Amino acid sequence: MKASETVPGPRAEDQLPHSTQAAAKIVIVGGFGVGKTTMVGSVSEIKPLTTEETMTQAGIGVDDDFGSATKTATTVAMDFGRIRISDEVVLYLFGTPGQERFWFLWNGLFEGALGAVVLVDTRRLEVSFEVMGRLEERGVPFVVAVNTFPDGPRYAVEDLRQALDLTPEIPIIECDARRRASSRDVLVTLMRFLHALMANGNLT
Amino acid sequence: MTPPQRQRRRPEPPPPPPPSPRQQPAAAGQEEEPKKPERLYTITGTDGDRAQLDLVTLIVARADPPSSATPEETAVLRLCAGPLSVAELSAYLRLPFSAMTVLLTDMLAAGTVHARAPIVRQTLPDRSLLEAVMHGLERL
């Protein structure tokens, strides 16, 4: 980084008011190419930003007679957007890296999130299986948004529910991540689901 | 056409918190044995304790930059004239998230910034907050 003057900041209209007391986050997950970045971009009120993490990967399993681990540095990027809810509350949306093994890089990314949106693409449902399993293991509540790609097979919601092995209360909704209103509806569905979970005492 | 079939998983008990680097000094020149697959990866360039900063902890400047401020600190203080999340600071300063939290930990200790804790699921006070977010989104 050079002089501080060269660091761009939020545009004047993107600044949060001083009254903003707290921020919450929602994570958008799913396999590569399912539309996470698209959804963050369509519903965010700021131009999406990227936060990075650098890590070193020990070269375990590399063919090496002496067992001396090689290390490679890898940068993992996560894009995110923001929605101002009120003068006190702001909501952040994180489009997480598709590879679940990178999630731990960001403290509390899932543990602290209100909930998650799992995006699925009916052409390759299985790329989102691992992600759903991880959320279940961590007890993170989620809804499933089915991105409607024109060349994708269309399944009835109940067939999808069965294939994804989801309990009846988990919402499954169709969406077009490119459309702001559609992405907003997905987030509203998640919030209503969380609200119902809390009313039943099932939100941990 | 039949879709592929998934199998639901059960919640796992939360893993014990990782030991801090200070409690577990690695012997010099010796590779640490990875325990879980995730342990194959270590965040580069972190040392010592970091404040528990979340991606969405809001940071606010408390003071004008002291004359001793580094360019990074000066930039943080300028950007945080109003509240800004750690994630946004990391993006604008182009610093990895872990490096950003190290810098902010120092600044919090020096009292030049303060932090507003995030809203997290485990400690949601009541339904009104969920309702506020829900209604805010409905109005979009």
Ligand SMILES: Nc1nc2c(ncn2[C@@H]2O[C@H](COP(=O)(O)OP(=O)(O)O)[C@@H](O)[C@H]2O)c(=O)[nH]1
């Ligand atoms: N038809 C259609 N295309 C989409 C939709 N969402 C994303 N795409 C396209 O799918 C591609 C991958 O999306 P991207 O957001 O980069 O996926 P990511 O890897 O999950 O972040 C892009 O070319 C998008 O334009 C959708 O809802 N409908």
Ligand SMILES: [Mg+2]
């Ligand atoms: Mg992406």
